[in-house]
Amino acid sequence: MTKTAAPAMRPANPNFSSGPCAKRPGWTLQNLENACLGRSHRSKPGKAKLAQAIDLTRSVLGVPDDYKIGIVAASDTGAMEMAMWSLLGERGVDMMAWESFGSGWVTDVAKQLKLDDVRKLEAGYGDLPDLGAVDFARDVVFTWNGTTSGVRVPNGDWIDADRTGLTICDATSAAFAMDLPWTKLDVTTFSWQKVMGGEAAHGIIILSPRAVARLESYTPAWPLPKIFRLTKGGKLIEGIFKGETINTPSMLCVEDYLDTLKWAESIGGLNSLIGRAEANLAVLADWASQTEWVDFLNTDVATRSCTSVCLKVVDPKVTALPDDVQAAIAKKIGSLLDSEGVAYDIGAYRDAPAGLRIWAGATIDVSDMQALTPWLDWAFAEACAELVPA
Ligand SMILES: Cc1ncc(COP(=O)(O)O)c(C=O)c1O
Numbered sequence: 001m002t003k004t005a006a007p008a009m010r011p012a013n014p015n016f017s018s019g020p021c022a023k024r025p026g027w028t029l030q031n032l033e034n035a036c037l038g039r040s041h042r043s044k045p046g047k048a049k050l051a052q053a054i055d056l057t058r059s060v061l062g063v064p065d066d067y068k069i070g071i072v073a074a075s076d077t078g079a080m081e082m083a084m085w086s087l088l089g090e091r092g093v094d095m096m097a098w099e100s101f102g103s104g105w106v107t108d109v110a111k112q113l114k115l116d117d118v119r120k121l122e123a124g125y126g127d128l129p130d131l132g133a134v135d136f137a138r139d140v141v142f143t144w145n146g147t148t149s150g151v152r153v154p155n156g157d158w159i160d161a162d163r164t165g166l167t168i169c170d171a172t173s174a175a176f177a178m179d180l181p182w183t184k185l186d187v188t189t190f191s192w193q194k195v196m197g198g199e200a201a202h203g204i205i206i207l208s209p210r211a212v213a214r215l216e217s218y219t220p221a222w223p224l225p226k227i228f229r230l231t232k233g234g235k236l237i238e239g240i241f242k243g244e245t246i247n248t249p250s251m252l253c254v255e256d257y258l259d260t261l262k263w264a265e266s267i268g269g270l271n272s273l274i275g276r277a278e279a280n281l282a283v284l285a286d287w288a289s290q291t292e293w294v295d296f297l298n299t300d301v302a303t304r305s306c307t308s309v310c311l312k313v314v315d316p317k318v319t320a321l322p323d324d325v326q327a328a329i330a331k332k333i334g335s336l337l338d339s340e341g342v343a344y345d346i347g348a349y350r351d352a353p354a355g356l357r358i359w360a361g362a363t364i365d366v367s368d369m370q371a372l373t374p375w376l377d378w379a380f381a382e383a384c385a386e387l388v389p390a
Pocket residue numbers: 018019074075076077078101102143145146147148170172173191193200201
């Protein structure tokens with residue numbers, strides 16, 4: 001097989017990782033100069049920064065005034081675990097999973113919390129479970145966007161507006177890039193390191209009035225570590241939702257999150273963020289439709305992620321090869337682009353089928369996505385030249 005010439009143009013920013021994700025365009029460390037460092041996070045200026053992060057989260061995402069927004073420890077995982085450990089067990093739960101993060105929540109609820117009444121609604125990589133099968137008299141835990149398979153729920157229409165159970169949604173790779181229908185979501189979580197390209201370590205939990213009512217009326221049978229406790233004496237700890245974090249946050253991370261939120265506002269807010277992610281997806285979709293060797297892992301356009309784009313190699317000369325060789329070819333594409341400094345960290349997630357996962361979220365410039373696609377073709381040709389037997 002012949003080798004092809006390398007494309008002339010390179011993406012200006014090679015960071016296409018699905019987390020931590022690329023910093024916003026124009027980001028520099030100097031943007032963090034006003035961080036409240038070396039002071040107590042409970043000082044007046046410290047609390048003001050945390051409160052501002054909550055307020056800007058509300059205004060950029062359009063979170064209703066009667067919903068509570070809290071900054072919590074341990075990123076999205078911390079926020080999700082806090083929600084599940086604090087709220088589940090009052091009734092049966094439908095656990096939905098279609099990739100590894102959703103499966104992780106299923107494992108937690110079934111094997112760690114050991115709830116009796118757990119229904120699993122699952123699908124493999126590339127598919128969605130039957131959304132119509134959810135029973136909204138029960139609680140439901142689901143991921144808005146499956147980061148490791150590139151499958152998102154199409155919208156919130158499938159969620160019962162008159163539900164009696166709670167909806168607990170891991171929206172970490174969806175928030176700021178997809179429209180989240182707040183009235184359908186009782187608990188929403190995400191981390192700063194995803195669509196906004198913030199720093200890891202901190203998570204956000206957003207509670208509807210019904211989630212707060214559950215917290216104030218139900219006490220789980222199991223002990224709750226301090227880091228998960230949202231209530232005291234049967235009442236919501238209101239301070240958490242004003243920036244009085246349970247434990248010490250990094251004020252440098254807070255400053256960085258504020259920087260991304262202000263950037264979001266400066267470019268026109270949520271619609272612009274969503275528009276940027278959708279434009280990036282469109283570049284990859286156009287390219288894939290004209291490129292015979294590649295296809296989306298998710299073949300349903302209606303549920304295709306505009307943040308974590310997962311691709312598979314479908315060239316018959318590759319699919320005819322043993323699985324390990326196919327996996328080696330996908331890996332080679334990633335490693336070639338890495339060593340060229342064109343695209344970092346675009347291999348499929350470790351538990352996902354072999355392929356590529358390219359972050360298309362709001363901090364990625366569409367010109368970089370356009371510059372990337374010829375390189376993907378180049379790397380595929382190079383990988384085949386090396387690994388496909390003549
Ligand atoms: C859907 C989903 N849930 C949870 C996580 C874990 O996030 P974190 O490492 O920020 O806790 C990730 C990370 O990629 C994710 O994509």
